[in-house]
Amino acid sequence: MCNAVGIIIGPLIGGYLAKPASQYPEYFGKIQFLIDYPYFLPCFIAGMINLSAVTVGFFFLKETLPSKTNVRNLPLDNESDEEVEEPDSQPEEIASQPKPKFSALFTPTVISVLLGSLLVFFQMSSLATLIPLFAYTRFEDGGLGLNLRQMGTALTTNGFAAVIVQTATFPYLQRRWGTMKLFRSVLLIWPLVFALLPMIRWVVKQQRDVSGIDAGSKAAMVGLIFVLAIKSFGKMSIVCLTLLVNSAAPSASTFGALNGLAQSCSELARTFAPFITGAIFSISIKQQYLNGNLIWLCGLLLSCLTLFFAQTIKIQPTQVRKKSSAQGPSTS
Numbered sequence: 001m002c003n004a005v006g007i008i009i010g011p012l013i014g015g016y017l018a019k020p021a022s023q024y025p026e027y028f029g030k031i032q033f034l035i036d037y038p039y040f041l042p043c044f045i046a047g048m049i050n051l052s053a054v055t056v057g058f059f060f061l062k063e064t065l066p067s068k069t070n071v072r073n074l075p076l077d078n079e080s081d082e083e084v085e086e087p088d089s090q091p092e093e094i095a096s097q098p099k100p101k102f103s104a105l106f107t108p109t110v111i112s113v114l115l116g117s118l119l120v121f122f123q124m125s126s127l128a129t130l131i132p133l134f135a136y137t138r139f140e141d142g143g144l145g146l147n148l149r150q151m152g153t154a155l156t157t158n159g160f161a162a163v164i165v166q167t168a169t170f171p172y173l174q175r176r177w178g179t180m181k182l183f184r185s186v187l188l189i190w191p192l193v194f195a196l197l198p199m200i201r202w203v204v205k206q207q208r209d210v211s212g213i214d215a216g217s218k219a220a221m222v223g224l225i226f227v228l229a230i231k232s233f234g235k236m237s238i239v240c241l242t243l244l245v246n247s248a249a250p251s252a253s254t255f256g257a258l259n260g261l262a263q264s265c266s267e268l269a270r271t272f273a274p275f276i277t278g279a280i281f282s283i284s285i286k287q288q289y290l291n292g293n294l295i296w297l298c299g300l301l302l303s304c305l306t307l308f309f310a311q312t313i314k315i316q317p318t319q320v321r322k323k324s325s326a327q328g329p330s331t332s
Helices: 002-017 032-035 040-061 078-083 088-094 107-136 146-179 177-185 189-211 214-233 236-248 251-288 294-311 317-327
Strands: none
Touching: 002 040, 002 146, 032 040, 107 146, 107 189, 107 214, 107 236, 107 251, 107 294, 146 214, 146 236, 177 236, 177 294, 177 317, 189 214, 189 294, 214 236, 236 251, 251 294
16 A cells, blocks of 8 residues: 555656656756756655655654563663563563574575566566656657656556555455465466557557657556556455465564565566666567567566466465464464
């Protein structure tokens, strides 16, 4: 939900505040600094939002790790010791439980879930890079030719759709189908997205040839918003992965370590996906491989590979719950 809200605000900041000297010449046209650094303003505001988040987290978020919360705040006056309540003994019992070896995490189920997470986040990060590139690139060069405001507006609709999906659609489908079936089902959306994106350009070309450039831009906006709305349903796979990671844990005491590994896999994908996707997109449109559609073929193959791999993930939630309840809450 919070991620979806960020998706709403972020594109608006980038689309409407980038190049302020040219977008709002009456307000910023004479500020040389913003002329020389056209992307400073949205980056600065985004940075301040991040700084605010860090500040709030540092001062107001409470520690949840039992081994770190079992610390008494002793008063300065020793005579008031009798007024200090003894902490609950439960954190001590939890913290004293032996932790399993790190190598014990890598069961076949855990490995399959982590690899699935890597593939899902790789294709999501690829799309996060590819869609703005494709939308902003000139139509003559193989893109849609949208301006910054149009891009910001289109990408913001993705956030609104995500809010609806996360708050209404996901809970209903997860209860009805279960996590694993829902995960495998929503992965069908990613091949569809990779197939629909180049079709937008074909529709835009038809509109430009018949009704002119403005009609083509409107068609690009409508098509992109439509595909982004469909893409929002595919993002349910992230929530499913979070639930699957916890279900795959050998015991409750490994939840923290396992979620850390899953996060590392997602960050690994986010590190390499933009570079690889951008390079293939550039080569695809410059060399006109498959008429500039090489990037879409690569994305389609990746999404099909992810869909196929998801069929190999096997989890027994009932057995995991029994193990978890027998070994108590997480200590990591």
